[in-house]
Amino acid sequence: MLTSKPELLIPAGNLEKLKTALLYGADAVYVGLAGLSLRAAKAEMSLADLELGLNLAYQKGVKVYVALNAFMTNTDLDSLTELIPRLNALGVDGVIVADPGVLSLLQQLAPQLSVHLSTQANITNLAAVRFWQHQGVKRVVLARELSLKEMGAITSKVNEVEFEIFVHGAMCMAYSGRCFLSEYLTDRSSNRGDCSQPCRFEYLLYDKKGQAEPLLLTGDERYNYLLSSKDLCMIAYLPQILAAGVTSLKVEGRIKSAYYVALVTKIYREALDLALSDPEKYQCKPEWLEELQKLAHRGYTTGFYLKKEPLAKVNEMQTEFKKIQTHELVGKVLAYDPADSQILVEVRNRLQVGDQVEILLPEKNLFLDTHQMVNQAGEPLLVAHNTYQVKFPVAREIPEGAILRKKISG
Ligand code: SF4
Incomplete structure (x- = not known):
C-alpha cells in the first residue's frame, strides 16, 4: 500500500458545494461532468466551473478528482475523446472510472492522468486489485461489501496502489x-x-397464495421501507479504517445540499484529525453523532465493514425508520461587513422571525437572533423567502460561504 497522508474526500456536486467543502476542511473533492458520471443528472459541473473550482482548490492545496464512472455507450465515446485532453490540460488530480473502455481512452489520450477505479467496479479481492494495477490504475475504491479485515488483507499485500472507501x-x-x-x-x-431512487419508497409485501393482508416485516403498519438501506456512518471507527490501509475516506452525496457538505466535512475533519494525531486514544465524541443526526438520513449503519463473516447479512435494511430530518439549509453568507458587523445572507427555503437558526462554522457554531433580520435597506423583515438577501448583526467575523441551518423538528 502507498503511505500517502490520509485524506478526507468530499462530494462537490457543483461549484457552490466545492467552495463549501473547501471552507469546512476537505483534503480533496470529487466532481461529476454532464452526462459522464453517476449522479450526473442532478450533480453536474460545467468545464468552466471545473476550471474555477480547480483554481480555488489548488490555492488551498486541495485535490480535485473527476468522476467519469458511468457505464458508457458508443455514443459517449466522441464526447469522451474530446473531454479527456481538456481534463488533462486543466490538470485534474485524478479521474474516477468504472468502464474499461474509459480507462483505455484515458491511457491513449492522457496517459499521465491518474486513474481511480470506482466502487462500481466492485473490487472484492487481491487478484482483482492486481489485475487493475497492471492496467495502470493508481487508486482502487474497494467494494463496500468487504469488511475492514478483508480490506487489510488486500492493502497489506499491494504496493503502488492507493485505497479508498466510503465512510x-x-x-x-x-x-x-x-x-x-x-x-x-421509471x-x-x-x-x-x-x-x-425507487428503493426509498414504501412498499407492502403480499403473499401471492391468497393472503389478503400484507406481510409486515416490522410487525405493524408504521414503516415498510423494505428496500431502503440505512445510511453509512463510520465516524466511530476511523482508526480501524486507517489501520486497514485505507488512505482516502470518501463521503457520498453529490446530489445532497451544501448544508450536508458543510456539516459532514466539518465533523469528519475534526474526527479525522484526532484519529491521525492519536489513534490509540481516539474516541467518537457524542456531539459528532448528535450533529450527524441533524442531517436528513435514514438511520445509520456500519454496513459490512465490521462484519465477522463475508456477506453474513445482506445489508441492514431499513424496516423501522423512514427518512429522518430535523434541520435544513436556510441560507448562505454572501459577505461580512466589518463596518457595521453585519452579514449579508442569501436565503434558501423560507426563513422567518422566531426560527432557530445557526451558522455552521469550521470551529464553533453561532446562533443567530432572527428577530434582528432586516432587508438590504435596513428595514425589519418578518419573513424572507428563497433567494431573498437579508442582513443580521453578528458578534464576530463570518467567512463568506458559511452555511446557515434551521431547526424544523425534533
Ligand atoms: S438501490 Fe436504490 S438508489 Fe441504488 S441504484 Fe437502485 S434504486 Fe437507485
Missing part, C-alpha cells in the same frame, strides 16, 4: 450499486447517473 452517506441496497430498479420502474438508469 459516510447513502447506500444502495443493490450489490455495489448494480441496480435496474429505477430503469425498470425508465431512468442508475448506471447512467439518473436514478429515481
Whole structure:
C-alpha cells in the first residue's frame, strides 16, 4: 500500500458545494461532468466551473478528482475523446472510472492522468486489485461489501496502489450499486447517473397464495421501507479504517445540499484529525453523532465493514425508520461587513422571525437572533423567502460561504 497522508474526500456536486467543502476542511473533492458520471443528472459541473473550482482548490492545496464512472455507450465515446485532453490540460488530480473502455481512452489520450477505479467496479479481492494495477490504475475504491479485515488483507499485500472507501452517506441496497430498479420502474438508469431512487419508497409485501393482508416485516403498519438501506456512518471507527490501509475516506452525496457538505466535512475533519494525531486514544465524541443526526438520513449503519463473516447479512435494511430530518439549509453568507458587523445572507427555503437558526462554522457554531433580520435597506423583515438577501448583526467575523441551518423538528 502507498503511505500517502490520509485524506478526507468530499462530494462537490457543483461549484457552490466545492467552495463549501473547501471552507469546512476537505483534503480533496470529487466532481461529476454532464452526462459522464453517476449522479450526473442532478450533480453536474460545467468545464468552466471545473476550471474555477480547480483554481480555488489548488490555492488551498486541495485535490480535485473527476468522476467519469458511468457505464458508457458508443455514443459517449466522441464526447469522451474530446473531454479527456481538456481534463488533462486543466490538470485534474485524478479521474474516477468504472468502464474499461474509459480507462483505455484515458491511457491513449492522457496517459499521465491518474486513474481511480470506482466502487462500481466492485473490487472484492487481491487478484482483482492486481489485475487493475497492471492496467495502470493508481487508486482502487474497494467494494463496500468487504469488511475492514478483508480490506487489510488486500492493502497489506499491494504496493503502488492507493485505497479508498466510503465512510459516510447513502447506500444502495443493490450489490455495489448494480441496480435496474429505477430503469425498470421509471425508465431512468442508475448506471447512467439518473436514478429515481425507487428503493426509498414504501412498499407492502403480499403473499401471492391468497393472503389478503400484507406481510409486515416490522410487525405493524408504521414503516415498510423494505428496500431502503440505512445510511453509512463510520465516524466511530476511523482508526480501524486507517489501520486497514485505507488512505482516502470518501463521503457520498453529490446530489445532497451544501448544508450536508458543510456539516459532514466539518465533523469528519475534526474526527479525522484526532484519529491521525492519536489513534490509540481516539474516541467518537457524542456531539459528532448528535450533529450527524441533524442531517436528513435514514438511520445509520456500519454496513459490512465490521462484519465477522463475508456477506453474513445482506445489508441492514431499513424496516423501522423512514427518512429522518430535523434541520435544513436556510441560507448562505454572501459577505461580512466589518463596518457595521453585519452579514449579508442569501436565503434558501423560507426563513422567518422566531426560527432557530445557526451558522455552521469550521470551529464553533453561532446562533443567530432572527428577530434582528432586516432587508438590504435596513428595514425589519418578518419573513424572507428563497433567494431573498437579508442582513443580521453578528458578534464576530463570518467567512463568506458559511452555511446557515434551521431547526424544523425534533
Ligand atoms: S434504486 Fe436504490 S438501490 Fe437502485 S441504484 Fe437507485 S438508489 Fe441504488
